[in-house]
Amino acid sequence: MKLVSWNVNGLRAALKKGFAQAVVELDPEILCIQETKAQDDQTAEALADLNGYHLYCNSAARKGYSGTAILSKTEPLDVSKGIGIEQHDQEGRVLTADFGDFYLVDAYVPNSGNGLARLDYRKQWDEDFLVFLKNLEKDKPIVVGGDFNVAHREIDIARPKANYNKTAGYTQTEIDGFSRFLDAGFVDTFRALHPDTVVYSWWSFRANARAKNIGWRIDYFLVSSELLPKVRKACIRAEIMGSDHCPVGLEINAGQGAGSRC
Numbered sequence: 001m002k003l004v005s006w007n008v009n010g011l012r013a014a015l016k017k018g019f020a021q022a023v024v025e026l027d028p029e030i031l032c033i034q035e036t037k038a039q040d041d042q043t044a045e046a047l048a049d050l051n052g053y054h055l056y057c058n059s060a061a062r063k064g065y066s067g068t069a070i071l072s073k074t075e076p077l078d079v080s081k082g083i084g085i086e087q088h089d090q091e092g093r094v095l096t097a098d099f100g101d102f103y104l105v106d107a108y109v110p111n112s113g114n115g116l117a118r119l120d121y122r123k124q125w126d127e128d129f130l131v132f133l134k135n136l137e138k139d140k141p142i143v144v145g146g147d148f149n150v151a152h153r154e155i156d157i158a159r160p161k162a163n164y165n166k167t168a169g170y171t172q173t174e175i176d177g178f179s180r181f182l183d184a185g186f187v188d189t190f191r192a193l194h195p196d197t198v199v200y201s202w203w204s205f206r207a208n209a210r211a212k213n214i215g216w217r218i219d220y221f222l223v224s225s226e227l228l229p230k231v232r233k234a235c236i237r238a239e240i241m242g243s244d245h246c247p248v249g250l251e252i253n254a255g256q257g258a259g260s261r262c
Contacts, residue, residue, distance in 0.1 A: 005145035107146035126177035
């Protein structure tokens with residue numbers, strides 16, 4: 001099963017930049033989308049021509065902000081929105097789909113904002129989201145795909161010293177928050193398969209950062225540790241344009257071993 005996660009930074013804008021063609025090229029069984037910046041009906045209308053997928057959406061109460069969606073060739077047994085906390089759920093950041101053997105969670109983790117204005121909120125969100133995942137995991141293993149808005153280690157950011165504790169996405173608070181997911185038994189699949197590979201999934205629109213590859217790895221697939229033996233491949237498709245993020249991929253099956261690309 002091939003899964004892809006992609007923060008599109010506005011679905012309708014991404015469609016004008018080749019999003020549909022990229023999905024055809026990637027050909028995922030399941031696609032997790034973050035930052036649709038659209039209401040559910042607008043997302044459905046925008047993706048109406050993308051055939052062969054079931055669509056599920058979770059839009060924010062605030063129009064043109066946040067939002068997640070899942071496209072799946074296989075119809076899940078059930079789909080639910082949010083994590084059960086109104087303060088968080090009004091922003092449309094989480095979708096959970098039950099695929100029988102595992103839960104798939106599509107997540108768009110809050111950005112701590114300019115001047116780290118939302119850092120305290122982000123810390124609470126990380127704590128509440130981890131509780132949600134661990135409760136979910138009591139039933140069956142989990143795959144979490146999405147934009148976690150944090151570069152976890154120095155290898156995951158082009159300029160660690162310049163950004164540490166100054167820039168949203170690379171403060172010790174956010175790093176520690178992500179570490180708690182790993183300490184709780186979730187595995188960063190890309191780093192598990194590629195421990196020393198330097199590759200990024202997001203680049204600022206400023207200063208020609210993408211062309212210079214001055215980026216951050218902030219998009220992830222995490223899995224419950226018991227699923228790690230089923231992970232065949234994990235990849236970051238930095239060559240695919242259309243957003244300030246690129247797609248990240250995961251292949252899982254019943255076999256053993258690992259590959260390098262998906």
